[in-house]
Amino acid sequence: MSWPASAYLLAPLSPWFDRVRRVLPWRAADLDRPHPDPYAVLVSELMLQQTQVATVVPYFDRWMARFPTARALAEADEDSVHKAWEGLGYYRRARFLRASAAAVAERGWPADLEGLGALPGLGTYTAAAVGAIAFQWPTPALDGNAFRVLARLLALEGDPKAQANALRAWLAPALEAHGPSRITQAIMELGATVCAPTPSCGACPLAAPCGARRAGRTGEIPPTAARAKPKAASLWLVAFQAQDQVLLVAPAAKGLLAGLWRWPALEADALPSRPPGSDALLAWPGWTQVYTHRREAVSPLLVPLPAPFPPAPGHRWVPLGDLADLPLGKRDQRLRDLLARPGQPPLEAPAVEALVRACAAPSA
Ligand code: SF4
Structure with missing residues (x-):
């Protein structure tokens, strides 16, 4: 590796940053001292994983008002934590944040990078970023943006992530020379x-x-990885409503959707046939929900019933009045919002029966 010294090459960054840096609610005024609130840095770094700054700012403000310390977050119940995260996506981050807060509330902040990296959900990048920004440790943090900047600056060939260790070793002296928080x-x-x-x-x-x-x-460094095409799916998202209760799928303990309540979602081809009468979906148009690996054509349905039916395992009737307080993912929030609108024409009985059969206990 014959790259020019990082402390020399990156020296112009410091005065530039003083001139242009945005005021962000988690950013300390004094970048040359340890951050006065490492918990705020931890919250911001977890929120910023996969999410743009402009989206994170209002969530961060509400979060800090609601859970102002690691202890307050550790003592909060899981539904209220997921509720506060509702709309940010990648809900695992909320659970990791709460678990990390519990560890910090119990044992205090770790004393080194290894200890930070052992906190739930931190990983190599986030641990290094929190180390540098919260504690002024010279721990180089390389995320997608940093890899792009350094790959171009050093005109690296191929995927810069393949040179991660060499880049961290190269970057550390610049952090020492100009300040870890500032340069990071x-x-x-x-x-x-x-x-x-596009630079x-x-x-x-x-x-x-x-x-x-x-x-x-600059257009070819770093090379862009080809993305897999999202898988297409088509589903009915169903709001069964009976005597001021609605049927929801209770949160799973693990997996991508852990902690979130959901509406019953029936893949269109999982039903024996398109529910007869479903062509009468006049009031609520469908939409396309796009995820990283999946693209769903969603058809929302309201199914009013005279009484609740015994639900299939994992399903639960909940009072309509509790719906606003339960954490739902983006797709399911949309159907919750539709419930407040004027209703659609009633479905025909065979359509209702087909839908109920799909979500009722086997003996019902
Ligand atoms: S590619 Fe352009 S914007 Fe990026 S580091 Fe080089 S000069 Fe700066």
Whole structure:
């Protein structure tokens, strides 16, 4: 590896960051001291995984008002934690955050990177980012943005993640020289605002030494990985309503959707046939719900019933009045919102029977 010294190459970042940095609710005013509230850094880093800054800001503010300390979060019940996270997606992060807060409330903050990395959900990047920003440890944090910036700056060939260890070793002296929190956040800011996938090199403090810019190869460094096409699915999302109760699927203990309540969702081809009468879906148009690996054509249905039926395992009747307080994923929030609108024309009896059969206990 014959890269120029990082402390020299990245020196322009510090004054640039002083000029342009955004005021963010988790960002300390003084970047050259340990952060006054490491818990706020932990919350922000978990929220920022996979989510844009603009989306995170209002969630962070509400979260800190509701759970202002690690202890307050550790003592909160799981439904209220998921409720506060509702809409941010990737709900595992909320559970990890609560579990990390419990560990910190019980044993205090870890004293080194290894201890931070052992907290639930932190991983190599987040542990290093919290170490640098909260505690001023010279622990280089490389996320997608940082890899892109460094790959271009150093004109790296191939996937920069393959050189992660070498890049961390290279970066550490710059953190020591210019301040871990300052340089870590400056790289994040540069990757988010200037060295974006389509870079604005004219506004970049690293334009002069940037290898990719000088070679005219910013469009090909780093190479973009081909994404798998999302799997297509088509489903009925059903709100059974009986005597001021609605039928929901109770949260799973594990997996991507753990902690979230859901409406019964019936894959269109799981029903013996399209429910007769379902063409009368006039009031509620469907929509397409896009996830990273899945693309769902969702048809929402309201099925009013005179009385509840014995639910299939995992399903539960809950009072309509409790619905607003239960954590739901984005797709299911949308049907909850529709319930407040004028109803659709009633479904025909055979359609209702087919739907009930799919969600009732076997003996019902
Ligand atoms: S000069 Fe352009 S490609 Fe190079 S680091 Fe700056 S924004 Fe990125």
